[in-house]
Structures are given as C-alpha cells and as structure tokens.
Amino acid sequence: MNRIRESARSPEKLLDANLNQTGHLPEDTRSCKNVAVLGATGSIGTATIDVVNQLNRVDPEFRWHVCAASGHKNISLLAELASGLDLPPDRVVLSDRKSAHAFGEDEARIRSLGSRVDFGPEALISAASDASVDIVVAAIVGRAGLESTMAAVEAGKRVALANKETLVVAGPVVSRACQQSGAELLPIDSEHSAIFQCIQSSPCPPKKLILTASGGPFRNWTQAQMDVATPKSALAHPTWKMGPKITIDSATMINKALEVIEARWLFGLPAEAIEVVVHPQSIIHSMVEFEDSSVIAQLSPPDMRLPIQYALTYPRRLPCPSPDFDRTKPWDLTLEPADPERFPGLQLGFEVAAAGGTAGAVLNAANEEAVGLFLAGKIRFTDIVVGCQDVLRSHSHESDPALDRLLELDRWARKELRNRFKL
Ligand SMILES: NC(=O)c1ccc[n+]([C@@H]2O[C@H](COP(=O)([O-])OP(=O)(O)OC[C@H]3O[C@@H](n4cnc5c(N)ncnc54)[C@H](OP(=O)(O)O)[C@@H]3O)[C@@H](O)[C@H]2O)c1
Structure with a gap:
C-alpha cells in the first residue's frame, strides 16, 4: 500500500496570479460582455442565465449577452433557455451526441432564433475558446468539465469557475496554464x-x-x-x-x-x-x-x-x-x-x-x-x-x-x- 507523500513543491496560488497590482483586474473597454455558459441546463447554469438577464436591467456600463449555452441531455430545457434570453445566443451546444437524434423540434426552435447548433465535446471546447467570448462560466458537473475549462484557461478568458473538479483533478496544470495565458480564474463556489x-x-x-x-x-x-x-x-x-x-x-x-x-x-x-x-x-x-x-x-x-x-x-x-436578509426577525x-x-x-x-x-x-x-x-x-x-x-x-x-x-x-x-x- 502506498502512502500519499507530502508534495515537496511550494504552494502555488491562482488568484494572485490573476490580479494586477491594485488587486483589480485590468480595465475593460468593450461595451458588451459575451458570456459562454457551459452547463447552462444545470443548477448553476440556470442561475447564471437569471443573473445575466437581471444584469441587463441594472448594469449601466455593459450589455450582457449569453453568446453560447451548452446542455448535455436536457434538450427541452436547453431550447427553453435559449428562447427565453433577451438576446438569442450565437451558438447552442448539445454535448451528448447520443441525445442528438431526439433533438428534432427543439433543435428547430433554437435554429429559428438564428442560433447555430453544434454537437459533441469538441463543440464545447470551441465555444469555450471562441475569440468573441469574454467570460466562460464553467458549470459542467464533474471531470466532464475539465477539457472545456482548460480550453477557456488556455485561451486567456475570464473563467467563472463552478466546476471545482477541474482544480481537484488538475490544480497544478491549471495553475501553470493560467500563468501562461493570463486567464482570470474567479470562484463561483460560495465558500471560495x-x-x-x-x-x-x-x-x-x-x-x-x-x-x-x-x-x-x-x-x-x-x-x-x-x-x-x-x-x-x-x-x-x-x-x-x-x-x-x-x-x-x-x-x-x-x-x-x-x-x-x-x-x-x-x-x-x-x-x-x-x-x-x-x-x-x-x-x-x-x-x-x-x-x-x-x-x-x-x-x-x-x-x-x-x-x-x-x-x-x-x-x-x-x-x-x-434576496436580502430579513433583519426584522431574530x-x-x-x-x-x-x-x-x-x-x-x-x-x-x-x-x-x-x-x-x-x-x-x-x-x-x-x-x-x-x-x-x-x-x-x-x-x-x-x-x-x-x-x-x-x-x-x-x-x-x-x-x-x-x-x-x-x-x-x-x-x-x-x-x-x-x-x-x-x-
Ligand atoms: N449547484 C450549486 O449550488 C453549486 C454550488 C457550488 C459549486 N457547484 C459546482 O458546479 C458544477 C455544476 O453543479 P450543478 O449543481 O449545477 O450540476 P447539475 O445541476 O447537475 O448540472 C450539470 C450540468 O452539466 C451538464 N453535464 C452533465 N454531464 C455532462 C457531460 N458529460 N458533458 C458535458 N456536460 C455535462 C448538464 O447537462 P444536462 O442537464 O443537459 O444533461 C448540466 O448542464 C459542479 O462542479 C458543482 O460542484 C454547484
């Protein structure tokens, strides 16, 4: 039986590498924020779409656009989410190829919005690294989210990270890739x-x-x-x-x-x-x-x-x-x-x-x-x-x-x- 050995390497930190000297990310000059939501049909994904829709009502500085949204098997929710956005997505990805045969009417509904529809895990990687994307929300569950999160990191995006498993599996690899590309990794996990x-x-x-x-x-x-x-x-x-x-x-x-x-x-x-x-x-x-x-x-x-x-x-x-706290109650x-x-x-x-x-x-x-x-x-x-x-x-x-x-x-x-x- 092998004992797990203490790593000799000194701890690295991702968030420091992301921040400039004032502790803030560099000024943004674009007027629209293009957000790719990977895992849009999940709990974090749907909450993200809610946030983006609300930002369009309260943000005086930027127009927010879910430019890409992915689901794996939940075809009907994916179509519903795409149809409910203020601005239709440029691209919708169904990452599970096996579910494509059942897409039918839902796919037609998405295409009628003028959105492109792509299939398979490669399409996730392409959506995560597309030049038009400013922020990638990594909200796929489990190790399945690793390749697309890495693609976003390697492309130097701001990555809003819910998919903690990517860091658990490959923390040092992600850390090095962030340093090379200048990607900004910001945590979504409430504790982090x-x-x-x-x-x-x-x-x-x-x-x-x-x-x-x-x-x-x-x-x-x-x-x-x-x-x-x-x-x-x-x-x-x-x-x-x-x-x-x-x-x-x-x-x-x-x-x-x-x-x-x-x-x-x-x-x-x-x-x-x-x-x-x-x-x-x-x-x-x-x-x-x-x-x-x-x-x-x-x-x-x-x-x-x-x-x-x-x-x-x-x-x-x-x-x-x-919601706010209800401070009228103990x-x-x-x-x-x-x-x-x-x-x-x-x-x-x-x-x-x-x-x-x-x-x-x-x-x-x-x-x-x-x-x-x-x-x-x-x-x-x-x-x-x-x-x-x-x-x-x-x-x-x-x-x-x-x-x-x-x-x-x-x-x-x-x-x-x-x-x-x-x-
Ligand atoms: N939920 C939270 O409050 C919360 C809080 C902190 C961190 N997180 C983290 O956020 C991540 C997502 O959690 P969740 O609770 O939102 O999960 P979830 O509700 O189960 O949603 C998972 C998402 O990943 C997609 N997906 C599943 N398997 C996939 C695969 N093989 N390839 C590509 N996409 C796949 C699902 O698509 P379909 O549904 O279309 O199949 C869905 O969009 C996890 O890493 C979790 O630890 C979640």
Missing part, C-alpha cells in the same frame, strides 16, 4: 467567493482559511442510520438546492474535501492553514483569519446568484436577484466542529491537498464513480467514502504528473472503484 471577498479586506496575507459547511442532510444522523440511507434522503439538502452529484457530495462531506483542495490551489495556502467548521444555516459562507487573529467573514442568504454575479462583474458590485448563526468519525470523507480533502500530484485525480474519479453507483442503488451510502479511501491508498502517488497521466489515472480509479464492489 467568500474567501476571495474577505482577503480583499487587507493587503496582508491570511493566516488561515476557514471554510464553512452546512453539514448536509445527515448532520445529526448516526453511523447506523447513514449505513441504510437512501438516495432520496441523501438528496434532501436542508439549505441548498443543487444538482444531484454535489448534493450527495454534501451528504458525505466529500464536497467539503473537494473544496479544501480547491482552496489550496486558488489561494496557495498549505492544507494545514485550511479549516472546516459546520454552520447549518449556510449564511456565513466562509472566513479568513489574519496574523493578528482578526477573523473576517462574508455573509448572505444561501443563494448562488450572488457569487455567480460577483465572478461575472468583479470588481464591480451591482444589485443582484438574490436569526441564529451556529458554528460547530465537524465530526471526523461520522464524516471520514472530509479528512481525505486535507490528505489530498497536502499530497498534491496525482492524488486529486484519483480521489475525484473514485468519488464520481461511487456517487453514480450509490444513486443507481448498487452500493450503500457509507460505501462511497470507504471506496474512495481504498482506491486512494492503493494508487502509486506521483508528484508532478502531466494532464494525460491524470486522465489515465482517472480511468484507472473508476475501474478500481468498481472492482472493489465487484461491479
């Missing part, structure tokens, strides 16, 4: 957006990053209850309405593990400078502690439209469709430590963030595969983390892999995970 906002309060570097976690639907469940948890109960998140994969990740707390890894790459702090606290109300989105022990937090009601908009309009702040903010006994998946995030190299690709692939098997009723809820631990510990860690090697290990880890359960 919060940290990004908090660190702007001081020119001094943070001492600790404190990620908050809702604790998910099983925060108060016993191990025995979790052993027999059904997909339906795991999908019932108490505070956030999200896609199925991240909702299950939230129930196992692997989502927080992935976010620890994401934070390590975005902010360049080592794993030991990152902490997780459980905050069931999901109002404090994360905190930063400075050298003098002062803690700065970002608060807002749980609604992804705020971090999405901030990534689009940064450094400007404009009215947002997310409200509680509870913080409690995470329970490593009942949620062992969280620890994997710290191990992988410290190890770097190939560990992220292996954890991510094992987890994606296990979540799929759990949702299909083939393994138990608690098998997800056990399977991830097993696969991670059986892989031979490499500290400086190229992207091809990471993708090879992604395939290996999925197979290995299935083998563990004889599937």
